[in-house]
Amino acid sequence: MAAPQGLRATEARVWIARTPGLSAAALAAALARAGGDAAAVTALPQAALAECGLADAAIAHLGRPDPDRIAADRAWLEADPARGLVLFGETAYPPLLAAIPDPPPALWLHGEATLLAAPQIAIVGSRNPTPGGRENAAAFARALVGAGLAVTSGLALGIDGAAHRGALAAGGATVAVCGTGLDRVYPASHRELAREIARRGLLVSEFPPGTPPRPHHFPRRNRIIAGLALGTLVVEAAARSGSLITARLAAEQGREVFAVPGSIHNPLARGCHALIRQGAKLVEEAADILEELGPLWAAAAAPQPPAADRPGTPTGRDPAYARLLAALADGPAGIDLLVERTGLTPEEVSSMLLVLELEGQVSSAPGGLYARRHGQEA
Known part of the structure; x- marks a missing residue:
């Protein structure tokens, strides 16, 4: 050739x-x-x-x-100067998304690109919610952006749209992950919403301009929604829905999953109840989410000092973090090996690795491996 x-x-x-x-x-x-x-x-x-x-x-x-x-x-x-393209491995690529098992090799952007690395909470749910579900999504979005999080969703009808609008109404940031090229809007009824998000938030897609909506694009979009966020909140969802796919992906990525309970007579509460039975956190107000996100949210929201000025371990030199860093002394390792070396649970290791990555002490690599950054001591 x-x-x-x-x-x-x-x-x-x-x-x-x-x-x-x-x-x-x-x-x-x-x-x-x-x-x-x-x-x-x-x-x-x-x-x-x-x-x-x-x-x-x-x-x-x-x-x-x-x-x-x-x-x-x-x-x-x-x-438009607000449009951009980020390739995997470039500085602007979001570290949380880079840590998932199948990160997109490229992200097309329209809007405020710095939101890629902002601490985010995903809010997802039914495309045909009840009026109460729609208001709950908007109310959670308003409260969470008020606490400093960006609200991420998929620009779909129903809960997604309510979450985006709630964030914008509160003067906060919102990220819409699209299942089409960014020169197209799906659904078409969200054209004005998409324009407002491009102006005040960020539109993201792994699909290049000209790509139409196709059914298989939306499950792929869901992994990005979950991968960008510290946690995912499901407001209303049927027993079988795309929102539950997003929640499953979030759990597999080591992120928090939250669900709003509902009436046993509401079929759109069944998906949330199933998530709660499987270990999702039951939430009634935004404070429940902020409390659970804890150190992940704090680490993502706090401005980071230069690497040379960072302490060897985060969160007050917690011995568990020191143990985890020591387990990485011999080179890159996956979560299973780190669990074996530290005696911590997989959930603890996943959560702590996110904190360490946000603090710049470890880096993720393809294949689900993690490594200590040069100059970081246990």
């Missing part, structure tokens, strides 16, 4: 972001092979790309850049 010539950094980044079947792990490996240069990734030999874990379709895509498609993506990005 002749290496493609002439792709500049922005052109290479948008073309990489459109690569079919590209995983974050493969992208990280390719960027490492190319010295962190996106343009150099598009010029790597096929054999090198294959060694990085790229599938044949992805390799073929990188080897045949489409100038018209690249120009269209650049035009979309450059039409």
